[in-house]
Amino acid sequence: MGEKFHGKEKILDLIFEVSGIFIMSLGIHCFLVPANIAPGGVSGMAILIQYLWGLPIGLMSFVINVPIFILSWRYLGKKYTMQSLGAVLLSSVILDYVVTPWVPMYTGERFLGSLFGGIFVGAGLGLVFLRGFSTGGTDAISFLLQRKFPHMPIGRTLMLIDGLVLAISVLVFHNIEAGLFGVVALFAQTKLIDSIVYGSEHGQMLLIVSEKNMEIKDKILVDVDRGATILKAVGAYTMEEKDVLLCAARKSQFGQIKRIVREIDPNAFFIVSEVSQILGEGFKPVSNDL
Template identity: 35%
Template structure:
């Protein structure tokens, strides 16, 4: 029970940090430089600009974010259930509060390219952290998460790029093509950074080892690395000889040791190394309902 509480606390701390990073990118970089990088915050920047002559200072970003999220959360409750909405609602509240607390301040980044790179990296890190714990900050993040529920083969950041592209076009109409082109750079970096955080946390290496000394190699991996090994029955089509092929999944750091063990025991061992995008199970990421 104690471990579960620690995991829950860790999850919500990650959401808070991610929300703060996202708000920093919006209030300190994107809004002052009028870079519409997509998302509800991007639309909020457009709306704020268009309402400056109606409302003093324009329509607040945080208030626009709240108004947009109400119908999305009602839809999320229907599709994903209340358990999902709890994390998403917490993320949205954290993001809105961060937008309210962090002042809109122009950092005087005259270089739009630098601003795009910096803002994209900070915002991408924030989104990536939040998605890594299967949460959301609402808005287009929530739309992308709901779409990902039906299209698992497409990552949430990839879906966001498509949605953000549409919003960027709106920004181009309001602020000009030049700003939109820099916003595209920011979105690209945002997607790469968030993808790297979400998928990088789960990356591993897979090794197939073909050797006549498979027993010794397997024993060394089991005892020296404390990693599981599976023996697969294989047949050499040229020699028509039955043999065992070892299969194991290890971390990126451990793959060097796997190769060293194999070559030390059998210099002629045939070793195949491949990337693994996601691993769940003992010794890696544990699945929790």
């Protein structure tokens, strides 16, 4: 049974990886290249090289990744590096030998090119990331930076790298709109990746500190049909024991819960955090999460 399960997982891995890379390649070749848009990252640098010297984008992506693979092998391990290497090789082959020779380019509105380019690339990367794979490039750079500088804000650093590629694209294409449309593509790409990887189960985590937590809990259970957990805590200033109510809710339920808290105890201490995904009873089952 175990071998059968693992065999099925391997097949799913392959389907998601090939499908994701194919969709990503469509976004690059059909929309971004004809619109002269390089939306950051390794693929963006490869697009710039192709524009300047006519070299294949897939091959250039692989060449740019080589020094990253060397560092990855040393600091992130053999398994991660080999998985990334396989994905980059597959990406190079599909882009240069499957998509580029056979699929026509979109040569219409540049805004639509940037939007759909970002959507296709984001959807493709999202499918790859969903199964725990990496396409090298900025993913590997983020892991390497995290190991070397644990306290460095990685998101901001990667944003700077993408911003640098966008700035260079303005100089290469001699067109400031190249950078502006690159931002549109990058935004669409990021949103699609988040939607696919985290699903539609975005929500809120609520922490409520009140003398009337039992009333609030009962009202939430009845009116919102949402469960809650009571956590034992100690106030740092008073050193008194307090109950903290923990509740996970969908965004659509937040307003109703906030109103319940305000009605029962206007003086309650209320903390709201954004969460990317909620799994389990009352939400998306863990077993259905890919």
